[in-house]
Amino acid sequence: xxxxxxxxxxxxxxxxxxxxxxTAITAVYAPYMPKFYVGIIFEEVNENAFYIGxxxxxRFVRIAIDHIARAMPSEEIATRFITMISTAIAPWxxxxxxxxxxHIDETPFMMWTVQGIFPPRQGTEDEARWIAxxxxxxxxxxx
Amino acid sequence: xxxxxxxxxxxxxxxxxxxxxxTAITAVYAPYMPKFYVGIIFEEVNENAFYIGxxxxxRFVRIAIDHIARAMPSEEIATRFITMISTAIAPWxxxxxxxxxxHIDETPFMMWTVQGIFPPRQGTEDEARWIAxxxxxxxxxxx
Amino acid sequence: xxxxxxxxxxxxxxxxxxxxxxTAITAVYAPYMPKFYVGIIFEEVNENAFYIGxxxxxRFVRIAIDHIARAMPSEEIATRFITMISTAIAPWxxxxxxxxxxHIDETPFMMWTVQGIFPPRQGTEDEARWIAxxxxxxxxxxx
Numbered sequence: 001x002x003x004x005x006x007x008x009x010x011x012x013x014x015x016x017x018x019x020x021x022x023t024a025i026t027a028v029y030a031p032y033m034p035k036f037y038v039g040i041i042f043e044e045v046n047e048n049a050f051y052i053g054x055x056x057x058x059r060f061v062r063i064a065i066d067h068i069a070r071a072m073p074s075e076e077i078a079t080r081f082i083t084m085i086s087t088a089i090a091p092w093x094x095x096x097x098x099x100x101x102x103h104i105d106e107t108p109f110m111m112w113t114v115q116g117i118f119p120p121r122q123g124t125e126d127e128a129r130w131i132a133x134x135x136x137x138x139x140x141x142x143x
Numbered sequence: 144x145x146x147x148x149x150x151x152x153x154x155x156x157x158x159x160x161x162x163x164x165x166t167a168i169t170a171v172y173a174p175y176m177p178k179f180y181v182g183i184i185f186e187e188v189n190e191n192a193f194y195i196g197x198x199x200x201x202r203f204v205r206i207a208i209d210h211i212a213r214a215m216p217s218e219e220i221a222t223r224f225i226t227m228i229s230t231a232i233a234p235w236x237x238x239x240x241x242x243x244x245x246h247i248d249e250t251p252f253m254m255w256t257v258q259g260i261f262p263p264r265q266g267t268e269d270e271a272r273w274i275a276x277x278x279x280x281x282x283x284x285x286x
Numbered sequence: 287x288x289x290x291x292x293x294x295x296x297x298x299x300x301x302x303x304x305x306x307x308x309t310a311i312t313a314v315y316a317p318y319m320p321k322f323y324v325g326i327i328f329e330e331v332n333e334n335a336f337y338i339g340x341x342x343x344x345r346f347v348r349i350a351i352d353h354i355a356r357a358m359p360s361e362e363i364a365t366r367f368i369t370m371i372s373t374a375i376a377p378w379x380x381x382x383x384x385x386x387x388x389h390i391d392e393t394p395f396m397m398w399t400v401q402g403i404f405p406p407r408q409g410t411e412d413e414a415r416w417i418a419x420x421x422x423x424x425x426x427x428x429x
Contacts, residue, residue: 003207003246026196035197038197048301049330053323054308056304056308064289110221185336250391251392253364253365254389254391256372
């Protein structure tokens, strides 16, 4: 459900970096939902394909996130959550001297499927099983 | 208006596959709007660039859709529509043993243009002509 | 904050074209916000990867925009703004005989950071400094 697109310059991340970064991001969400909800795509941006303020920028990481399963209940919680995320990803961005920007959109829960299944509502028995097994399975109590 | 991004592993789809899949997706929308509203981009994801639950996944198709021209009037209709879509794309995803996830966002109708033209509202004469001709043309009755 | 993705066919734009186009787009936003808010990614679409109405299309530019910092206050203003944008980008699209479509989504202001900083609200002293310096800096008056 959180669907991350990480646009990054070519050659700044090894496969090992990406794996570690994905693990760190997933750990932020894991207390609240099945781990497999977290989908992350790393996308290399070509040279001369990224512009900030009209100028080419070769050291920028742009992160665009869709949140589907959960909506932030308040600005305070959103701020705290984004701060947690920023801390989690700092070793691969800020600490390497890269610049970055991120934004999150919230999209409708009812228009989302995993393996063709409409996921269980939060706090249900079905969701507890999805969390425990870390994979989707048919709902016992369809929503 | 439906704008599809299909993120898929390298080398799972031929040009023929993509054409057929695009045709099947377009057929789901065609009863409700001009066919040329349906835009689909297939995007290859590099190896070690897609992570699910923090782990690399090489057999996953992630579909992200923006709906612009139409908003779903109810959860029931949304469910039925997404089920139709899932059936339409199954031959290239589920039936090939790939895993997948899809979600739809709804974006503002008034902030959308095709060839610089603000498209006609649903059910108008102008829209009927766009459907019949399968191309945009200046509105006779500007909205 | 405006985050532009420009999906274009391979080999239609040189680095010089992209730089000029990015400059022209940024100029449309510059009267209203810090220039560095404008982020633009050009993304080449492979042959046989873009379909319009179910058919492959090799001369199409698809623009998808997220607006974060500002929401359009009315349909009239949205229309005027999109018309300004269309005029600004015409030399690289319409005037070259390419077809195109664009849509804008609006995403939550409170779920957005630049260099880890939650940007100042519109019209504040902090924002005036960000505009003047064309770079983010810690807020003097946290929002």
